[in-house]
Amino acid sequence: MDWLQLFFLHPISLYQGAAFPFALLFNYLCIMDSFSTRARYLFLLAGGGVLALAAMGPYALLIFISALCAVALVSLSGPQEVHRLTFSFQMGWQTLCHLGLHYTEYYLQEPAPVRFYIALSSLMLLTQRVTSLSLDIREGKVEAASGGTRNRSSLSVCPSETLPFASYLLFFPALLGGPLCSFQRFRACVERSSSLHPCLSLWALTRRGLQIVGLECLQVALRRVVSAGAGLDDCQQLECIYIMWSTAGLFKLTYYSHWILDDALLHAAGFGSETGQRSGEEGYIPDVDLWTLETTHRISVFARQWNRSTARWLRRLIFRNSQRWPVLQTFAFSAWWHGLHPGQVFGFLCWSVMVEADYLIHTFANLSISFWPLRLLYRAFTWAHTQLIIAYIMLAVEGRSLSFLSRLCCSYNSIFPGVYCVLLFLLVKRKQKCN
Incomplete structure (x- = not known):
């Protein structure tokens, strides 16, 4: 039965798979030059509306309201205030939706409908596209509806041309998942001629x-191992470490397979290729780099490579605009964006501390260790430690609830982030003495 249900375990995968033939059809009609530009935008927009209704049911209204208000704000706001207004509205609306989930789960003690979870996930991706476009308008990459100086490299968004923007927010290949695509790239891909x-x-x-297929097969095998093991409540020492590592591995395999499926859907629709890319466009990057994630011995590298388009978006939105504590502010905003569940707040703040420790530890090691066998041993040790710390953070974030977080913190697994916290304290003291 496990193998029969292999590709139908997650509802989002099911709906992404159902959208695949329509993505191929869109790409084929564009190649055959059977579509006018307006028809292409309408096809993507209508497909997004139908997919939202099919996947989210009545909760699709949350997405439609957000997209409609974003279109109105961009059409009525100037380039200097558009980002502030759209950011405030979008994060406020998303937070209200997450509070509804908190009310259902923590106050009513009832599981929320699956369609509500899908709507919240899609709303988070919509927030990325809305804020990405508003930043482009503020930086002059896209011309605002209210005017501004036109230049050759900018694209216009006029009140009478809101169709491209609405289509960008709701186009079906990226509605339920996928790397963040900039508005410039989206528009260039849609409007290019069939020859390009x-x-x-x-x-x-x-x-x-x-x-x-390979990742799903590994999931089935690992799921049996995890279900056969003990929980964090009754484990002991090495058993706790094994349970944490195997459970986090199951979460990672799930994310990897979803990201590859999302990338395949965008590629099938013609948005995942570098062919025909104009100068000045933001390049397309898939969300997952399996080799780097599984071989890196640095937590900071893992943070930059995990869900790469989201990491790049957070760097642009928060990190580069932070005057003090940019790493802490970036991870704190990420916890807000994810919904502010107790486990998420703890997990992302712990991640920020681990990244700060990672910078100091590896800087000190690079200056202190010159003998190559020791460097090799150091790399192997830090790789294992990095994987275990990431597993600890992942369990905290995915567990979400306060009860699970307390069990995790009281387990032997807290030793691993604790070691990095002690090293961070010692290296900060040493740095202050040297200064």
Whole structure:
């Protein structure tokens, strides 16, 4: 039965798979030059509306309200205030929706409907697109509706041309998942001629499909191991470490397969190729780099490579605009964006401390360790420690509830982030003495 249900375990995967034929159809019609530009925008927008209704049911209204208000704010606001207004509204609306989830789960003690979870996930992705576009308008990459100096590299968003923007917010290949695509890239991909439209690579889709099958098979095998083991309540020492590592591995495999599927859907629709990219456009990057994530011995590298388009978005939105404690502010905002569950707040703040410790520890090690066998041993040790700290953070974030967080913190697994906290304290003291 596990193998029969392999590709139908997660509702989002099911709906993404259902959208796949329509993504191929859109790409084919663009290649055959059977679509006018307006028809392409309408196809993507209508597909997003239908997919939202199918996947979210009545909760699709949360997405439609957000997109409609974002279109209105961009159309009525000037380039200097558009980002502040859209950011405030979007994060406020998303927070209200997350508070509704908190009320259901923590106060009513009832599980929220699956469609509500899908709507919240899609709303988080919509927040990325809204704030990305508002930043582009503020920085002059896209011309605001209320006017401004036009330059050759900017794209216009006029009141009479809101269709491209509405289509960008709700286009179906990226509605439920996928790397963040900038508005400039989206518009360039939609409006390019058939001669510049990339031909679909069957090998690229086949390779992604094989990766998904392999990851799903590993999930089935690891799920049996996790379900057969004990919990964090009654584990002892090394058993606790093994349970944490295997459970976090199951979460990672789930994320990897979802991200590859999302990337395949965008590629099938023609948005995942670098062919025909104009100068000045933001390049496309998939969310997952399996090799880097599983081999890095640095927590800071893992943070930059985990969900790469979201990491790049957070760096642009928060990190570069923070005057003090940019790492802490970035991870604190990430906890807010994810919903402010107790485990998420603890997990992301712990991650920020681990990143700060990572910078100091590796800087000190690079200056102190010159003998290559010791460097090799150091790299192996820090790789294992990094994987265990990431597993600890992942369990805190995915556990979310205060009860699970308390069990995790009281387990032997807290030793691993604790070691980095002690090293951070010692290295900060040493740095202050040297200064």
